[in-house]
Amino acid sequence: MRNVAFAGVQPVMTLNRGRKFVAFLMLLVVLSLALAPLAVQASSSASATSAGFGAAFGYAQTIGPIAYTQAGSIGDAAGAAAAITPYSSAVSAVFSSGPSAAFATSIGSPFGSNAFVQVASFFGGFASGVAASAP
Amino acid sequence: MNRIRASFSHLSVILIAAVFALLSAHTVAAQTSPGAAFFSYECRSYGFDFFLQGSFVLRVTFTEISDPLARALALNQNQPIKSTAEIGLWALKSDELQIHQNKDPDLTKYVIPATACGPLNTGAPSAASSQSLAFVQLNGPGQAFAYAQVTASGQTLAYAQVSGEGIALAAAQSTVPADGSTPTGTSAHVHIVQKGENLFRIALRYNTTVAVLSQLNNISDPARIYVGQTIILPA
Numbered sequence: 290m291r292n293v294a295f296a297g298v299q300p301v302m303t304l305n306r307g308r309k310f311v312a313f314l315m316l317l318v319v320l321s322l323a324l325a326p327l328a329v330q331a332s333s334s335a336s337a338t339s340a341g342f343g344a345a346f347g348y349a350q351t352i353g354p355i356a357y358t359q360a361g362s363i364g365d366a367a368g369a370a371a372a373i374t375p376y377s378s379a380v381s382a383v384f385s386s387g388p389s390a391a392f393a394t395s396i397g398s399p400f401g402s403n404a405f406v407q408v409a410s411f412f413g414g415f416a417s418g419v420a421a422s423a424p
Numbered sequence: 425m426n427r428i429r430a431s432f433s434h435l436s437v438i439l440i441a442a443v444f445a446l447l448s449a450h451t452v453a454a455q456t457s458p459g460a461a462f463f464s465y466e467c468r469s470y471g472f473d474f475f476l477q478g479s480f481v482l483r484v485t486f487t488e489i490s491d492p493l494a495r496a497l498a499l500n501q502n503q504p505i506k507s508t509a510e511i512g513l514w515a516l517k518s519d520e521l522q523i524h525q526n527k528d529p530d531l532t533k534y535v536i537p538a539t540a541c542g543p544l545n546t547g548a549p550s551a552a553s554s555q556s557l558a559f560v561q562l563n564g565p566g567q568a569f570a571y572a573q574v575t576a577s578g579q580t581l582a583y584a585q586v587s588g589e590g591i592a593l594a595a596a597q598s599t600v601p602a603d604g605s606t607p608t609g610t611s612a613h614v615h616i617v618q619k620g621e622n623l624f625r626i627a628l629r630y631n632t633t634v635a636v637l638s639q640l641n642n643i644s645d646p647a648r649i650y651v652g653q654t655i656i657l658p659a
């Protein structure tokens with residue numbers, strides 16, 4: 290992957306069993322898309338989960354050879370999105386906990402790609418995000 | 425003397441007309457493909473070799489061209505074939521190939537017919553299928569929304585949003601046979617002969633030989649196959 294962006298604040302985070310399962314589920318979705326055979330013309334997936342005081346979204350789209358993703362979360366929430374075409378791919382994922390927010394976006398196209406992550410955290414909150422695109 | 429002068433005059437007119445015609449042709453060619461000043465190509469048995477100002481820059485095989493070109497024609501949308509950091513090669517929906525420098529595509533684009541080095545299989549991708557899934561679950565007060573879509577042209581969109589306590593998932597996928605081959609009911613694969621194809625190109629495309637295909641299909645004269653004929657491919 291040529292473009293990878295990662296950002297995080299607060300080095301320690303605690304995940305309960307439910308969140309671990311959701312994180313694992315998201316990882317499976319992203320990996321299954323990333324390992325998809327070339328016979329897949331295009332695929333998009335998005336997931337969002339929140340607990341209590343939080344909100345999140347994921348957005349993925351393919352247009353011809355272009356893959357585009359966005360993910361955002363605020364409070365106790367997580368969002369992820371992945372888009373794959375035979376010529377490009379893009380992945381964005383964010384996680385936030387407590388008073389914090391995260392946003393990640395990435396675009397992949399045959400002749401260029403870009404990734405962007407932004408996080409903010411206050412008073413013990415935690416936020417992290419990762420975005421990657423290829424080629 | 426007058427006859428000689430008249431002949432000379434006629435010859436001048438013909439020469440001027442010829443020069444004008446040559447200049448006009450050159451001007452038209454320069455207008456349609458400015459990149460001809462930069463790029464050139466050579467036909468090979470396996471495909472194209474491209475050169476940028478005389479230096480080799482890109483090699484592409486017929487097999488590599490075939491699928492993007494078929495997709496470009498089917499979707500009415502230009503498709504990338506191959507790229508390096510410096511240049512890009514595209515299959516155009518006008519059944520042509522375009523090579524250009526990435527730093528200035530418009531000024532350096534060089535367009536040639538896709539069949540410049542021989543006929544290609546441009547059959548549209550077949551048996552495309554799509555799957556989409558949207559799922560939401562709320563475990564308490566909140567809102568959840570999920571949306572997944574696959575368009576007729578194979579573009580995909582997935583959106584998931586949640587607030588409160590819940591989960592939203594959306595996934596969309598469109599598939600197409602990677603090699604354009606048509607799966608049959610058995611484990612064997614077949615190829616339907618398209619216009620402009622011959623057994624040699626089909627053999628090249630599937631990494632086999634004319635002899636193997638001839639034997640498998642009981643073809644006594646490899647030069648005689650017809651459009652629509654089913655060719656059994658080796659497993």
